Amino acid sequence: MTLTNTSVVCADLSFAWPDGTPVFTDFSLVVGTGRTGLIGVNGSGKSTLLRLMAGALTPSGGSVKVTGELGYLPQNVALEPEVRVEQALGIAEIRAAIDAIEGGDTSEELYTVIGDNWDVEERARATLDKLGLTHVTLDRRIGELSGGESVMLCLAAQFLLRPDVLLLDEPTNNLDLEARRRLYEAVGSWKGSIVIVSHDRELLDLVDQIADLRSGEVRWYGGNFSDYEEALAVEQEAAERMVRVAESDVHRQKRELADARIKLDRRVRYGNKMYETKREPKVVMKERKRQAQVAAGKHRNMHLERLEEAKERLTEAEEAVRDDREIRVDLPETSVPAGRTVLTLRDVELRFGSRAHFEVRGPERIALVGRNGAGKSTLLRTVVGEIPAGGGRGEGRRPDALSPQRLDLLDEELTVAQNVGRFAPGATDNVIRSRLARFLFRGRKADQLVGTLSGGERFRATLAALLLADPAPQLLMLDEPTNNLDLASVQQLTQALQSYQGALIVVSHDLAFLRDLQITRWIRVDGGTADIDPM
Known part of the structure; x- marks a missing residue:
């Protein structure tokens, strides 16, 4: 080398x-x-x-x-x-x-x-x-x-x-x-x-x-990335400060332009009055009127130019501020009281000989971890009934929903709003669109075909369809949700899940993401059993 x-x-x-x-x-x-x-x-x-x-x-x-x-x-x-x-x-x-x-x-x-x-x-x-x-x-x-x-x-x-x-x-x-x-x-x-x-x-x-x-x-x-985040935070603070300064300048220029127009109108009225009373020779008054009009035009143009310059500075300042919109999923329908049992698995036999034995109570946040091929995805699919359990007993007492790794729940030929309507057939179009705004699908974004969405947008649309479903899930299961998401989308997802009021089970190998979710319990799946592991 x-x-x-x-x-x-x-x-x-x-x-x-x-x-x-x-x-x-x-x-x-x-x-x-x-x-x-x-x-x-x-x-x-x-x-x-x-x-x-x-x-x-x-x-x-x-x-x-x-x-x-x-x-x-x-x-x-x-x-x-x-x-x-x-x-x-x-x-x-x-x-x-x-x-x-x-x-x-x-x-x-x-x-x-x-x-x-x-x-x-x-x-x-x-x-x-x-x-x-x-x-x-x-x-x-x-x-x-x-x-x-x-x-x-x-x-x-x-x-x-x-x-x-x-x-x-x-x-x-x-x-x-x-x-x-x-x-x-x-x-x-x-x-x-x-x-x-x-x-x-x-x-x-x-x-x-x-x-x-x-x-x-x-x-x-x-x-490294931590240094980048610190530098970016300083940049964004300065950019937001510049936006405030630029906004103040625009308001000031608007006031000065309005004041200038009032003064110019007064001068014009005064000039017209002097002309009508003919206190000076006609030629002199015409020249004064012409000069006043030229000066007024220059003065007005000067203030208009200053206002446009202030607006341009505001636009530049706003462009420097990054979009930090948040997904909000603090939906009351998903709330689970503390202590209420959401899911019970008693020696449930999964595929490949694995067994699961645990209980989910209240709005817990559970991380499901383990090596590749240990059966984590299989466990989630068994819980929602996609794969039949081979033995044991499983009981879910609240509505649940699963977002799979493949993000293939949605119809790519339908719009985001139409897909959400499939999961909540009783909801009106206005209700669907107002709810979708919480997931950053506003206006024409809600009418975009799912097949044209980016990876991060597709995940948001999937999350919206699951959480806006009827009935709303009080147990949400996510399988490797950060795969192929950019860092901004991961941050949005983290913020969204922090406001989710139901129980949460997440399969992920991204430790930083799991820590940000403030996981309350870690469960390790080792290919044989799924048991509590304090990690």
Whole structure:
């Protein structure tokens, strides 16, 4: 790995989707050695930018130049089930060449294939072990691995490649807590240039700098994500102060313009009176009247210009203030009194032999944690009746609702308002729209087709449909709700759930998110049982 001048340079980059929707226009960016966190709202172009850097997309203008070798881990890893681990790691040909030489074949092309990689199998094994894939053999097939294991395998392939520049797009999606910790360690020890698109705050706290992609431009902030939040808070406080100053200036300019118009009207009336009384020669009075009109026009234009300038300063100041609207779900229909039993599971047998035994009482906030494949999603789907329990006893005494990982509850061909109407058929259109405003779907936003929504908007629409349903859920279950949400959407979701008055069960590997929810109980699912674990 060569570390000198490691960088990615995007020069005057332009890109648009086939339907003509522009993403970047004359965009420029330089990324040097170190760890960079690339953040931005859903739809700002983060993943598209990484794909352009990686060569997976071709820009319509400008150029992308990478110094050194580049590695890329996309957001959605797609590997054929029949592919072997050694093939995914890119070492199958080298292993075959080594085996052939050890079997007596001395062909020159075999040595060319191997190069300096005689220890590739040992390095592969060490990399897999480092990432928690100790049990995964090189001859195993991808179809036998979980989604989280496939992500870690692809990451292992990048580490074996040892690129000068590594691009990671939402690498913690589908990773359990242990896998995330191993990823954090790997990123923390990375020596080259790495660009990470993520909403995982713990991962972003490992970077050296933050690149904030907003409205087709990048603003740089030194330090990690916590440093970025502090700097942004200072910026926003100053921006809000400037808005107040600009608003005051606009009001002042309006008053001065009104005062000027009153004074000018008085002068005109006085001039007309002098002209009518003919106290001075007609020629002199006409000239004075003309001069007064010119002066009045200049004076009025001066105040109009000042007012327009003040309005422009106000617009600029308002644009600097970020949209911090909050979702509000403090719906009284969802309220659960303290101590009231909401859900009881007595040795309920789940699929794959797992068993669940716990009770939910009152407006508890429960985190359901455990390794990938342990049965967390299965447990939630069993509670709502999507999957039948194999034995034991389960009893839910209040309406419940489940938001699955896939967010496939809504009809993509219907609008947001129409989808909510499906869940609450007795509600009028006016009631639906007034309720949707609490979820930031106001006006024409409520008439937008679900199929055109971004990831964050789709989650808000799903949450709205579930919580505005009839009857309203007093037990809300969320399965990996922060996957693919940008940081602003995660913050909105956190604020929304903090105002939710019912019982809550959340499956998530995002510890920062869970802590912000002020979880009251942790339940670990280990593939055999679901029991209380104080964590």
